Amino acid sequence: MLRTLDLTGVDGAYRTLLPRGSFDVEAAVAVVHPIVADVADRGAEALLEYSEKFDHVVPPSLRVGAADLRKAADELDPQLREAFLESIRRRREVAGALELDPDPGPAILADGASVGLRNIPVERVGLYVPGGLAPLASSVIMNVVPAQVAGVTSIAVASPPQREFGGLPHPSILAVCALLGVEEVYAVGGAQAIAMFAHGVEGLCDPVSLITGPGNIYVVAAKRLVRGLVGIDSEAGPTEIAVVADDTADPAFVAADLISQAEHDPMAASVLITDSTALTEKVVAEVERQVVGQLHEERIRTALTGRQSAVVLVRDLDQAVAVADAYAAEHLEIQTADARAVAARIRNAGAIFVGGYSPVSLGDYSAGSTHVLPTAGCACHSSGLSVRSFMRTVHVIDYSQAGLMDLADGIERFAQAENLPGHAAAVTVRRPR
Template sequence: MIQPIDLRGRARDRVTLGRLIPRPVVDIDVASESARDLIADVAARGETALLEQSARFDGASPHAVRVSAEEVVSALAALSPAVRSALEEAIRRVRAASAAQVPVGTRTEFGGGAVVEQRWHPVERVGLYVPGGKAVYPSSVVMNVVPAQVAGVRSIALASPAQRDHGGGVHPTILAAAGLLGITEIYAMGGAGAIGAFAHGVPSIGLEPVDVVTGPGNVFVAAAKRLVKGLVGIDSEAGTTEILVIADSLADPRLVAADLVSQAEHDEAAAAVLVTDSPELAAAVERELSVIVQATAHSERVATALSGPQSAIVLVDDLAAAADFSNVYGPEHLELQVADVASLLPLIHSAGAIFVGPHAPVSLGDYLAGSNHVLPTGGGARFSSGLGAFTFLRPQQIVTYSESALAEVAPHIVALSSAEDLPAHGEAVSARFASGHHH
């Protein structure tokens, strides 16, 4: 069902491991061509293009791309009390953990009236994407909106695909979650086109361009985010989900298997990888998988994901080798189900989020840990981070110098401007101290 990869006794350098890590066949570059066309179409034809794309990809035709305030109110009224209370608790935890991500402003003084202040300033407007393909994700509404609110973003727009089963509208549970958070600007649009609409704006429906686009999605959403990056900021390329579990011989194979299945449930292209130094555990997990997969609701989807080229059970010599493998892979979600976490954790450098011990499954982070579930995939964890309040903040430096403070560094400025053959730079400083200059 799941491919074995035996790395015991193999070289562990980045290049060798890089060739051996399991990855999906559909990579983001393949999706880029079609994403580029969809974005260009939305930029050129606005709402018409969005409606056509909904019909084509979601099999649904929204009567209007923009959701009315009444729909949000009635969705919230119809929300089940159990789901409402779960969402409220998730909001509370994510708000608290996101608040810890807002850096404090600082003030650096060089004496004599020379000051550089650092302030962290929110962007004006953001577009948040909530996927809606194979499942409904009210949790993603929380994960996107709360950090933006904590950062102080003033203008927040939300997009989620049109749903055939809901008259072409956004899924009511998503609308209800938005309503809980006070979000009123919501659009029924999905995929690459939605990302393009955020980046370029759609004047006919009052959708103004945004400064930052965030949120998870499939490979086309990730490709679209890569394409609009530069025109707008993005959080990361949060594409199809990945889980990598590092487990030793003492891990519970039933729990490891359950966690692999939990992420494989998202999508046929989801990646589930176990890395272990115990052949006995590997065999036990494989046995448990066959039982759990047959019993789970989305067993076909799970089986497809587990048997794909992106999933594997990897045997390594020891846990240090497991860490090397994981760092090259850069998993979105990393679980450490090992007895000696204290020795392993310092060896881990690249992961979107790290879940420690038997009582911290990835699904805890998907919903209620307080951590964010919008995380980089496809190796992006090597250089980017998950979504947080910081995604919506820009550090800005504010420079204030007195006359005497400027006088103190003036000769240095003149020296460097001459060395760079940019004499007017130095002259702009000297002009302030010329005899005819009045203070």
């Protein structure tokens, strides 16, 4: 099912050779532009029309009521409730311990000259949670928890209305919102949800400063369209996994992990990077065996046979590391004899999963790490969603007259050299008279 791409005789320039699906955001921008403009112009009336058109249901209320949130939490299966709460606990603990930068003391540069740094949370954020092919309750946790740890005081969540649930978002999504104490929840999906967050809808939803969360290509296009009016986390494409494995890896583990990402989306990418032809044969056979009878078998087969998925054959682990860095996977698993040592050599990945017992599914739900990660090779320059994503860094400059005068001559010369005499004058006027 998986094609094989042989790179054993290639040195360098891997990025252009590696499998990658097409994701034409610009084409989608043309589709969503009138939607975003319409929501900005007509507000709730437009939202209701697009709900009927795209979600095939008109919500009883665009904002989900507190009673519906409580009901969803109260009706949760007790064991599922415990799973949600443990995921929340671990994500909050990791966010607080590793991602929350305390305000450092100021840098004292000279007498009367200091520069401090403050980390200030964004005031209001809009968090989008997909509800199409899979109702991603886990994405509620991955977006809300770091925002709360950062200290964001106003959090709004939007997720598509579901016809089978009377126009409300999926009950699991509502239940997790309730468990997290999020009370502002909207039954709005797609590009129109992004437009609602960015422009606000009078009498319904105030505009936000930052929009985060994954979505389909139209959600991504809408985020691109409103970027600048608001901040966005990223333009996330279809999910992807790369597995670096040698002949010590368990073929059943590798196959299951490739399948796990393929079931997300027909455009999902599953890539195995290995120097072992024997492992390749076993994994391909395992994939075929495991995929039969899967709930989403057709979707999985489409993803695994697509241009974005492949087995990449390399000479050795050194080349495997170089290929993995060139691919810059959203999720990168290392299943080798010395997985920790190999993982330590990786520079480009959204998240690294070390060893045979750290599958991507662990990170998707309960590892404590984030699962909102850069895709499409963007892990070479971007990071996953974290507490820092919801904070702004502000320098605080505090100089006395003496501290400024120590630098006055240099600043005036600098300003004159840039042909900005007004800048120089703003210093000169402060000289002792």
